[in-house]
C-alpha cells in the first residue's frame with residue numbers, strides 16, 4: 290500500500306467575475322514509503338498548489354488525498370494532529386519561512402512545543418543540537434538568528450525544523466531553487482542522506498528537470514494544472530514521451546560536449562495560457578508542434594503506455610492518430 294495516494298485531486302480558486310483559476314485539475318499519483326517522487330513543471334503549473342493541498346494548507350475542490358489509506362481532508366482533530374506530525378513541508382525561500390526574530394533554537398523547538406514532544410526544556414535543547422548536527426550545522430549555531438546564515442545554511446535550518454517532529458513524509462517545495470548552483474547539490478545530498486538514515490518519503494517539487502533526476506525514483510510532469518506524464522526517473526530521461534516533457538528535457542544543458550547535438554533543443558512556442566481560461570481538449574495544444582484536430586476537441590486520456598509509464602497525449606492513442614490522418618487525407 291502506498292503511503293500517499295492522490296486521486297483525481299482538483300483545486301480551483303475562485304477569482305473575479307464568476308471565474309475560477311484551475312490550479313490543479315484531476316491529478317492522480319501515489320507515493321511509496323521511502324520513495325522520492327519528483328513533481329516538475331514551469332512556475333504556475335500547479336505543483337506547489339498540489340503540495341499545499343495534499344498537506345491541508347488548502348482545501349481540495351474535489352478528489353481524494355489518502356495518507357496510509359485515510360482521507361486527510363476528513364480526519365478527526367486528533368488524527369489531524371498526528372497527520373501534521375508525520376507530514377512536514379520545506380519551502381522554497383528558507384529566509385521568508387524562518388522568523389527573523391527567533392533564534393535557531395526557538396525556530397527548531399517550536400514544532401516540538403506545539404506538539405508536546407520532549408516536554409522537558411533540557412531534552413528539547415538536546416534534540417535541537419542533535420537536529421543541527423543531522424543537517425550539517427552545530428550546537429554553536431543554536432543561539433544565532435536566521436540573518437547570520439547563508440542561503441544554504443538557512444535551508445538546513447528549515448530542514449532541521451521539518452525533521453523536529455520525526456515525520457514520515459516531507460513535501461519539499463522547490464527547496465533548492467533559491468540557492469546558488471554550488472550549494473544546490475549539497476542540499477540535495479543532505480536530503481538524500483537524511484532519507485537513508487530516517488527512512489523518509491519525499492515529494493520533491495521543482496521547476497526544472499536537472500536536479501530532480503538525481504533524487505527522484507519516479508517523476509510526474511505537470512502542465513497547466515494537469516499531470517501529463519509519469520514514469521521512473523530513468524525512463525523519463527531516456528524515453529520521454531509527452532511533447533512537453535521533451536521540451537523540458539531539451540532545455541537541460543548536457544555537460545558532455547560529444548553528445549551535445551544528440552538532443553534537439555525544443556523551444557516552446559507562444560505564451561503559457563491562463564489557468565483561468567485553459568485551452569479546450571489538450572491543455573498543451575497551443576504550444577505543441579504535433580497538435581492535431583483531435584487535440585482541440587478531446588482531452589487526451591491518462592493511459593499506461595509501457596511498464597510504469599503513463600502519459601496523457603493523443604499521439605499515443607493509435608485510434609485517434611489514425612482517425613486524424615484519415616480526416617486530414619480526405620480534406
Ligand code: SF4
Nearest residue numbers: 571574577584602603
Ligand atoms: Fe500535443 Fe495533441 Fe499530444 Fe496535446 S494531445 S501533447 S496537443 S499531440
Ligand code: MG
Nearest residue numbers: 333336337463
Ligand atoms: Mg511554486
